[in-house]
Amino acid sequence: MTDEPGPAERALYLAAVRGGGRLLPEDLAPADRPALAALVARGLLAPTSTGWTAAGPRALGDRIGLELRTRALRLLQYAERLPGTLGPLARAYEEARHPVGGPPAVAPYGGDPGVVDPRAADPRAADPKAADPGAGTVDDAAEVRRRVGELVSECRQEVLAAQPGPRPLEGLRMALAQDLSLLRRGCSLRTVYQPVTLADPGVRSQVALRTGQGAQVRVLAEPYGRVLVFDRAVAVIPAAEDLSRAVFLTDPTTVAYLAGQFERDWARATPAARHLDPLSPATVRIGRLLARGLTQRAVATRLGISERTVAAHISRLRDRYGAHTLFHLGWQLRGEQHD
Structure with missing residues (x-):
């Protein structure tokens, strides 16, 4: 049993703790019997000659944690074995779907894909x-x-x-x-x-x-x-x-x-x-103005900053978008719908 105690089990366990760590038969209602059985099975309540005593939950947590880690390890091992186990079936399936030859040749990365017959x-x-x-x-x-x-x-x-x-x-x-x-x-x-x-x-x-x-x-x-x-x-x-x-x-x-x-x-x-790295708010704002068709000087005047500062932000935008000219950059930014 590795799942967590439910609300009824928690309430009954807390009642035992508040009662000095003991639970007597007369403290139980008929509806408490399922929760009592579950707490005993978990080891949170231990039977005595007169009733039940509460046990520390840390030991239960350690035990459940160990069980879960062991189960996770077994699942990981199974996941590693699964492709090899299914390999013969996968090959038979692929051969049935593609009985003649294989997929066409692929051009090298970064090269010209060329023309394939x-x-x-x-x-x-x-x-x-x-x-x-x-x-x-x-x-x-x-x-x-x-x-x-x-x-x-x-x-x-x-x-x-x-x-x-x-x-x-x-x-x-x-x-x-x-x-x-x-x-x-x-x-x-x-x-x-x-x-x-x-x-x-x-x-x-x-x-x-x-x-x-x-x-x-x-x-x-x-x-x-x-x-x-x-x-x-x-x-x-x-x-x-x-x-x-x-x-x-x-x-x-x-x-x-x-x-x-x-x-x-x-x-x-x-x-x-x-x-992948977000642009600064200032760079984004300059990009929006460029997308509206403003020149570098007009952007500097609009924002009250130097043209050199605007040029530095434009340089970052050019690097990001691979733009060689200011016109190309503005066109790319309009495609991104900055305005």
Whole structure:
């Protein structure tokens, strides 16, 4: 028994303590019998010849803590063994779904993805009837999440994720274990977010947990489409604005096009490290004025500070957004909707 005492047990135990550490049969009501039995089983009350005496709860806490730590250790050991135990089943499942060849080759990180012949990338493309039967529109949000999770678990090389707009923190937390498992398997994970996403401290913390294990994250302050690409073989795009429906695509030409769109956005995005530390209020205010089209001198006049001070803040903003000119910076800030 490792759960905590309930309200009835606590009340009965406190009554024994207030009675000098003893509990007599005449002190009990019929409704107290279940709580009494539970307290005796926990070791908080010890039977005597005349009734029961209260025992110290610290020993119970130590014992329960030891039991929980032992159980946790066993669960961790089981979790470590589970992938190996399921390995033969997973391989049989993957071979049944992909009987011919493997996923297409992936361009090296930071290199030109190049042009891949869809038929060479996936021999099944020569025969439309051999297309993945899992392709198509899924109308149930829970089923979408399940199938995306399955694709992450089956991934062999890389996941590309373009995720515009705010990200639900709870969803990121739930996906953390699976994402870290993906990275430990040697797969790459590249994600593009918008600046508004990293405005949430909780989201920044989740992003840092992934980047600390090798994930790459960039930020793009302009509109782009939501897409997930797995091993350049399967792409997932939303089929409804509320993300309750999704389309799973396996046509090689379509998947290659979506992967190319991702690479284009990735090349224009800036490393997330520049966004993980929040800007100072003064820098944010200057950024808002720049987004409205004010010049450096006009910003200095508006705020009553020197142009040199404004230039220092602009330099920080340029570093963060990868902007080479003041016009480019203002355009990026307008995309972020500072005004």
